[in-house]
Amino acid sequence: MQTTVKSKALDTFKEATKTILNPVLKRWIDGGGKVMGYFCSYGPEEVITAAGMVPMRVRATGSTSTELADAYLSSINCSFCRHAFNAGLSGDYDFLEGVVWLNNCDHVRRIYDNWRRKVHTPLPVMMSLPKMTTDTQVEWFKDEIVNFKGALEKHLGVKITDDQLREAIKVHNETRRLLRQLYDLRKKENPPITGAESLAVVVASTCMPRAEYNGMLKELLEELKGAEGIKDYKVRLMLLGSILDDPNYVKVIEDMGGLVVTDSLCFGTRIFWTDVDEKTKDPIDALAKYYIQDKPACPRMFDQQPNRSKFVQDMVKEFKVDGVIGLRMVMCDLWTGELFMMDKDLKAAKIPLIRLEREYAVVGAGQLRTRVQAFIESIGGRR
Amino acid sequence: MSRVPKQPEKAIKLYKDDIAYMQMLQDMLAADTSEEGAINRAVIQAVMDRSNEVLQCIEKDEPFIASWYPYSAEFLTAMDVTWWMFAQTAFLGIESPHVADDVDGGERLLGSDFCTVLRLLLYYVEADMSPKPSALVALLHPCDGTVIAHQAIKHGNWADVPIFGADPPYWDNERAINYYANEMKKLVKFVSEITGKKLDIDRLREVCEESNKIYALWQEYNELRRAIPCPHDWTLGPPQAFAMATYYNVGKPGGEEWFKKLIANAERRVKEKVQPIAGGERIRVLWFDILPLLWQFDIQPWMESEWGVNIVMNMFGYTPYTPIDTKNEETMFHDMAKRSLNDFPMVRQARGVADHFLTDIEKIVKDYSIDCVIWPGHMGHKDGSANVGMMREKCREIGVPFLYIGLDLFDKRYTSPDEVKDILSRFFSQHGLGKR
Numbered sequence: 001m002q003t004t005v006k007s008k009a010l011d012t013f014k015e016a017t018k019t020i021l022n023p024v025l026k027r028w029i030d031g032g033g034k035v036m037g038y039f040c041s042y043g044p045e046e047v048i049t050a051a052g053m054v055p056m057r058v059r060a061t062g063s064t065s066t067e068l069a070d071a072y073l074s075s076i077n078c079s080f081c082r083h084a085f086n087a088g089l090s091g092d093y094d095f096l097e098g099v100v101w102l103n104n105c106d107h108v109r110r111i112y113d114n115w116r117r118k119v120h121t122p123l124p125v126m127m128s129l130p131k132m133t134t135d136t137q138v139e140w141f142k143d144e145i146v147n148f149k150g151a152l153e154k155h156l157g158v159k160i161t162d163d164q165l166r167e168a169i170k171v172h173n174e175t176r177r178l179l180r181q182l183y184d185l186r187k188k189e190n191p192p193i194t195g196a197e198s199l200a201v202v203v204a205s206t207c208m209p210r211a212e213y214n215g216m217l218k219e220l221l222e223e224l225k226g227a228e229g230i231k232d233y234k235v236r237l238m239l240l241g242s243i244l245d246d247p248n249y250v251k252v253i254e255d256m257g258g259l260v261v262t263d264s265l266c267f268g269t270r271i272f273w274t275d276v277d278e279k280t281k282d283p284i285d286a287l288a289k290y291y292i293q294d295k296p297a298c299p300r301m302f303d304q305q306p307n308r309s310k311f312v313q314d315m316v317k318e319f320k321v322d323g324v325i326g327l328r329m330v331m332c333d334l335w336t337g338e339l340f341m342m343d344k345d346l347k348a349a350k351i352p353l354i355r356l357e358r359e360y361a362v363v364g365a366g367q368l369r370t371r372v373q374a375f376i377e378s379i380g381g382r383r
Numbered sequence: 384m385s386r387v388p389k390q391p392e393k394a395i396k397l398y399k400d401d402i403a404y405m406q407m408l409q410d411m412l413a414a415d416t417s418e419e420g421a422i423n424r425a426v427i428q429a430v431m432d433r434s435n436e437v438l439q440c441i442e443k444d445e446p447f448i449a450s451w452y453p454y455s456a457e458f459l460t461a462m463d464v465t466w467w468m469f470a471q472t473a474f475l476g477i478e479s480p481h482v483a484d485d486v487d488g489g490e491r492l493l494g495s496d497f498c499t500v501l502r503l504l505l506y507y508v509e510a511d512m513s514p515k516p517s518a519l520v521a522l523l524h525p526c527d528g529t530v531i532a533h534q535a536i537k538h539g540n541w542a543d544v545p546i547f548g549a550d551p552p553y554w555d556n557e558r559a560i561n562y563y564a565n566e567m568k569k570l571v572k573f574v575s576e577i578t579g580k581k582l583d584i585d586r587l588r589e590v591c592e593e594s595n596k597i598y599a600l601w602q603e604y605n606e607l608r609r610a611i612p613c614p615h616d617w618t619l620g621p622p623q624a625f626a627m628a629t630y631y632n633v634g635k636p637g638g639e640e641w642f643k644k645l646i647a648n649a650e651r652r653v654k655e656k657v658q659p660i661a662g663g664e665r666i667r668v669l670w671f672d673i674l675p676l677l678w679q680f681d682i683q684p685w686m687e688s689e690w691g692v693n694i695v696m697n698m699f700g701y702t703p704y705t706p707i708d709t710k711n712e713e714t715m716f717h718d719m720a721k722r723s724l725n726d727f728p729m730v731r732q733a734r735g736v737a738d739h740f741l742t743d744i745e746k747i748v749k750d751y752s753i754d755c756v757i758w759p760g761h762m763g764h765k766d767g768s769a770n771v772g773m774m775r776e777k778c779r780e781i782g783v784p785f786l787y788i789g790l791d792l793f794d795k796r797y798t799s800p801d802e803v804k805d806i807l808s809r810f811f812s813q814h815g816l817g818k819r
Contacts, residue, residue, distance in 0.1 A: 072772025074789070076496065076765055103553040103735075106527045110769030113737035117773065126736075128553035131523045131530055137550060140562060302523055302548050305534050331765060336497045337531030341538045 195260020621700020
């Protein structure tokens with residue numbers, strides 16, 4: 001199952017998911033550009049762009065072991081963190097000027113503690129992310145963004161102006177709008193692009209100079225508009241979970257006949273479904289409100305469970321989804337609880353859900369095929 | 384309109400059974416006429432008293448609150464509000480026959496790698512095995528487990544129970560403390576709306592002053608534990624002190640009296656150089672976590688008799704013991720917030736930066752003449768287990784052996800007592816500790 005379109009842009013995006021330092025980013029660095037890593041979809045990437053750097057979501061693509069990280073972490077820490085820290089210790093991220101963490105989960109926040117001691121990234125920064133989403137938390141996070149901006153200014157010896165922030169917001173909002181256009185195409189009865197390919201497109205957005213990326217995404221959208229849609233699928237699926245950056249995982253699902261048409265992932269809709277308000281006078285106000293109140297929330301946000309559930313159910317309707325695959329990284333407490341609650345909600349709404357556990361760097365294709373095949377068969381009669 | 388929700392019959396029966404179990408323990412311990420026995424019985428009595436208070440609230444239709452120790456309960460004492468740590472229901476089942484089944488019940492809900500005590504908590508709510516409070520004060524730190532478990536509790540059988548969660552910042556600086564003080568004020572407003580009781584600032588001052596005395600006594604007791612040998616063995620000390628200061632007697636005169644008896648007993652034993660352990664104290668251990676509460680009888684007597692181990696300090700016995708400044712409302716809320724964020728055991732270490740793990744280990748090792756540090760590696764403590772490398776390096780730097788086990792403090796089937804004993808024996812042998 002794949003798109004019928006021959007696209008240079010799509011090939012570039014796919015290439016970007018196969019390595020940490022992709023060719024487009026390497027060209028940027030070779031030209032004297034700087035890159036700042038971030039560990040979570042709550043990282044305010046617009047501030048990094050405004051500082052003249054490329055924001056890059058940290059992954060551990062290509063990692064095959066955690067032997068260096070295992071000296072510091074333990075087997076009850078999630079495999080994404082172990083692989084990502086291992087990549088840091090291995091020197092794979094030596095090209096980064098800085099990394100910003102948030103206390104988004106217990107595993108990731110401890111990578112900050114270990115990283116700043118063991119990996120010599122020039123600027124390691126931590127931001128305190130609230131667990132509630134009232135106006136009080138927006139104010140708190142605004143101060144966090146101000147402090148982050150200050151740290152960048154001090155380190156880089158630059159002044160980040162409001163105009164630069166506004167421009168960065170525009171560029172990032174354009175990415176969001178373009179990605180939503182891509183997802184609109186997936187609502188069709190015969191979408192022109194697969195879930196695996198779409199994931200590659202989203203992942204690429206987090207590791208390239210943003211304006212250049214937007215240009216390529218526009219090209220791809222044009223190419224897809226006239227494309228023949230995918231017909232050889234049995235059911236339409238939605239993915240729900242945390243970090244999934246490997247299109248091969250989605251390909252295994254799609255090879256079984258389940259076309260992935262949408263998601264609620266942190267390399268997915270949760271980073272582009274809403275925009276930062278460009279009309280707000282103070283751009284930092286706009287960013288704080290976006291990250292705390294406007295973007296689709298992650299399970300760590302204590303007061304947002306009903307909205308998260310509604311988001312998933314709305315997606316199911318909008319994209320004519322037959323079944324939802326809930327993905328949980330082994331050892332992730334947040335997604336254990338989230339899927340427990342979502343299971344109840346989706347049962348009540350008569351939406352089929354299967355809960356799968358996964359490890360970061362291992363697709364586990366055999367087991368995945370068996371589970372997905374059974375799930376597709378159980379819901380296949382709907383189409 | 385009733386101020387207490389309709390109670391699940393099963394919960395009340397189970398709760399009364401648990402109290403009866405505690406009474407049985409109390410009756411058995413009555414045979415121990417020692418000072419230490421009396422001090423321990425007072426703690427068990429406090430547990431039963433709190434549980435009975437909850438039952439009385441239910442009978443009299445008086446509101447009661449489910450909350451947690453890291454909320455500086457001085458304000459609840461001052462408001463004369465009955466609260467109980469509903470995780471207590473899990474702890475109360477110590478070694479009782481139904482706990483293993485309950486753990487399995489929790490596993491069916493949340494899988495096997497989610498903290499067992501939080502799984503139990505959700506299971507007791509979902510299975511109608513816990514009293515239903517008038518309101519729930521959710522704990523949003525120190526771990527992901529608490530954040531999501533409280534959402535799941537609210538999502539399920541306690542959907543009609545009003546809930547409040549104070550948002551904990553990551554930092555521990557003045558900005559964070561002031562932010563959290565504001566959150567605590569919102570909490571007081573919430574509790575007031577639920578219970579109809581107001582917070583009188585003069586009464587809060589009295590309670591905080593009493594609480595300060597208790598914390599000072601707690602510190603005094605812990606200083607006595609620096610003595611070699613330590614005045615008490617595993618059966619008395621840090622866990623009880625923690626429970627009395629932060630939960631059962633927050634700012635109550637009963638706490639002061641209890642600590643004075645504990646100190647008097649410890650002082651006498653230090654003066655008389657009483658050996659806490661038959662055969663002598665040979666290894667002074669810092670057990671840097673909660674004790675294995677649901678299976679401590681499987682492991683602690685063995686450590687003592689086989690290796691002469693005395694757990695001189697654990698994570699829950701240690702806090703900065705900083706007093707609350709009672710000058711005015713602002714200072715009290717500031718310092719309650721500080722205590723909530725930066726002082727309370729486990730929250731202090733696990734909530735924010737990892738540095739408290741390391742500074743606390745260094746200070747405790749030095750102050751308490753510790754021979755080795757054991758990080759049990761509870762399966763629910765993911766953040767702490769990501770500090771293993773840092774803790775090991777710190778211990779190496781200060782010249783004290785470090786052991787990471789990997790177990791479940793609430794389920795002995797995760798790593799069996801025999802395996803744990805084997806790991807401990809090899810560790811002690813390799814480091815030449817505990818030789819007779």
